[in-house]
Amino acid sequence: MRKAIVCAGVVVSVAMVMAGPAWASRKQLAKRIEQATEYFQDLMEAPDYSIPQTLLQTCRGVIIIRQYKAGFVVGVKGGAGVVLVRDEKSKVWSPPAFVASGEGSFGFQIGGQAIDAVLLIMNREGMEMLARSKFKIGVDASAAVGPVGRDAAAKISPGTAILVYSRTRGLYAGAAFEGGVLVSDDKANEEFYGKKGITLRDILFRGAVKMPGEALPLVELLQKYASP
Numbered sequence: 001m002r003k004a005i006v007c008a009g010v011v012v013s014v015a016m017v018m019a020g021p022a023w024a025s026r027k028q029l030a031k032r033i034e035q036a037t038e039y040f041q042d043l044m045e046a047p048d049y050s051i052p053q054t055l056l057q058t059c060r061g062v063i064i065i066r067q068y069k070a071g072f073v074v075g076v077k078g079g080a081g082v083v084l085v086r087d088e089k090s091k092v093w094s095p096p097a098f099v100a101s102g103e104g105s106f107g108f109q110i111g112g113q114a115i116d117a118v119l120l121i122m123n124r125e126g127m128e129m130l131a132r133s134k135f136k137i138g139v140d141a142s143a144a145v146g147p148v149g150r151d152a153a154a155k156i157s158p159g160t161a162i163l164v165y166s167r168t169r170g171l172y173a174g175a176a177f178e179g180g181v182l183v184s185d186d187k188a189n190e191e192f193y194g195k196k197g198i199t200l201r202d203i204l205f206r207g208a209v210k211m212p213g214e215a216l217p218l219v220e221l222l223q224k225y226a227s228p
Contacts, residue, residue: 029188029192030192033082033096035066037217040222041221044221044225051146051165052148053226055122055156056120056222057227059120059122059226060122060123060126061120062118062119063083063099063118065079065099065101065117066079066081066116067114067115080098080101082218083097083130084096084215084218085204094205095203095212097184097189098185098189101181115167118164121162122160122161123160125141125142125159125161126162134181134184136181137162137181141161142161142162144162145163184199184200186198195208195209
């Protein structure tokens with residue numbers, strides 16, 4: 001029993017380190033945007049996993065996040081990413097805001113993996129979820145695995161707020177946590193934009209900051225794949 005507790009403690013420590021420090025420099029945060037861009041590009045170039053263009057054209061926002069999962073009896077996941085929303089009328093993308101994730105699960109499990117995910121925000125319910133400083137996918141907004149193929153839109157249940165496209169790297173056996181807790185990474189947003197007290201809402205909905213140059217490749221990529 002003591003051995004299991006010690007191992008679990010080690011796993012928690014490792015997962016926290018893998019998820020990244022509580023504070024990051026602007027340069028490190030710019031790298032996070034760059035990594036999100038690279039993953040989105042990789043996903044769209046994979047014919048078996050790419051997001052259908054019709055869904056990108058109709059989505060109202062996107063969350064791109066990398067999570068790290070490790071476990072030995074107790075599982076822990078943490079990670080960081082970015083979120084952007086698109087104005088419904090002008091179709092212009094907002095500057096990116098930073099988010100972080102964390103969750104835990106119990107049950108027999110062992111191993112570790114990195115999980116890259118793109119979450120499409122499809123309706124008002126999903127957008128309202130972003131108005132909270134902390135929200136849970138699948139609870140505060142309904143979620144489903146994103147469909148692929150030409151008839152993807154027909155496979156979506158009415159009212160689904162979030163579509164999830166993900167890829168895992170590494171080995172992980174055991175219980176999988178359904179959904180996930182996301183929080184606004186306020187320290188990261190303050191550091192990157194140089195504004196004390198700036199919130200997720202300020203960045204995504206209130207036009208409080210200008211589009212940073214570091215985000216232009218990501219925005220251009222989103223526009224490219226969402227163009228008719």
